[in-house]
Amino acid sequence: MEKWTASYLFTEVNGKPVCLVCMQHVSVFKEYNIRRHCETQHGEKYDSLQGQLRQEKINELLVGLKKQQSVFTRSREVSDAAVKSSYIIANEIALASKSYYEGEFIKTCMLKAAELVCPEKRQAFANISLTRNTIAERISELSTDLDSQLKHKVKSFLAFSVAIDENTDNTDVAQLAIFIRGVDDTLAVTEEFLELVPMMDTTTAEDIFSSLVCALDRVGVDWSRAVSLATDGAPSMILKKAGVVTKFREKVQAANGGDAFWTFHCILHQEASCCKSLKMDHVIEVVVRTVNFIRARGLNHRQFDCLLSDNKITHGLPYHTEVRWLSRGAVLKRFFELRAEIGQFMETKGKPVMELQSLEWLQDLAFMVDITEHLNNLNKMLQGRKKVVTQYYDSIHAFKLKLTLWETQQGLSFKVRNCACTPSRA
Known part of the structure; x- marks a missing residue:
């Protein structure tokens, strides 16, 4: 190519001969074509240039x-x-x-x-x-x-599990969220959101099961490698005869020859059930009624915020939402911290909260503040990606040991009742 550069003013660019003068390509990489281009296009101007x-x-x-x-x-x-x-x-x-x-x-x-x-x-x-x-x-x-x-x-999964959750969005359309987690031969865990399926009509067990099967077939899963299914615990999910769990287990075991298959529901929210089983409705009912009176009306809310501002208190009173039960701990804690201001405000409105004058009721409130805060902390530990069931087990087992410890320290209920209405923060 160096010979052709000196003789015909051509060089090679990406495997093609290119004229240095006009930058044109020659279609066929042959000396005859290159020489012809040089003589006919640039011979008159550059033939006189020789040597140096x-x-x-x-x-x-x-x-x-x-x-x-x-x-x-x-x-x-x-x-x-x-x-x-x-x-x-x-x-x-x-x-x-x-x-x-x-x-x-x-x-x-x-x-x-x-x-x-x-x-x-x-x-x-x-x-x-x-x-x-x-x-x-x-x-x-x-x-x-x-x-x-x-x-x-x-395709590389040696085993995989599925989690589903069916809920309704703000347009009243039921949405089925499907998650998949699998492990390959290197023990690398893959956890991904698979699909969000809108359930435009009914949400029977058959509808949910069909949508779930279609989503898994779309990505090409090997049904014989399914090992577990986690659901939200709704009746259509866990009915013994015709629930989604039963249908899913039958399909998997038909593919794997009847091997063991595990099912779970509400694995992360057992603490919610524990919270509801405390039988402290006499506390919750008063708190919710009082909070709703203050927050549900714009005038009351503004006047209460002004009262807090006069007392140089920067945080207000949040709503309690039954669906998002974690808000219960936040509401109880804030209610306890602002109990004096709440009592004063309700007096001015002609709706005194007589329970705030009861030492026994305040002790029960302090107990609820404590236990819901611990339950909320447990819930946060159970949240997040890239976790396996052993980590959930460790967190829940440790919490149960803490409960045993608090109970043995002269009895948790006696301790709360003697704490002068101050959360123990055990």
């Missing part, structure tokens, strides 16, 4: 070619970086459950910041496409890629 002058001109043309190639390379790198940035931002928008329009707002913020921090890089930020349609397309592509990766990963 010709070599200097060739070097000049080679330098120009390298500069042009570097420009294209930098442009391609900038373009690749802009596309990658667009995907990263789209992923963050999806994870934060933000609107697709947020991409344009983010771009505006980035451009204004770039003008102050790095004005020379402003164009690089401007090249990032974050329009609503682009964000929607990026998220769709990311979802498709994740689904493809999951289908590939499922």
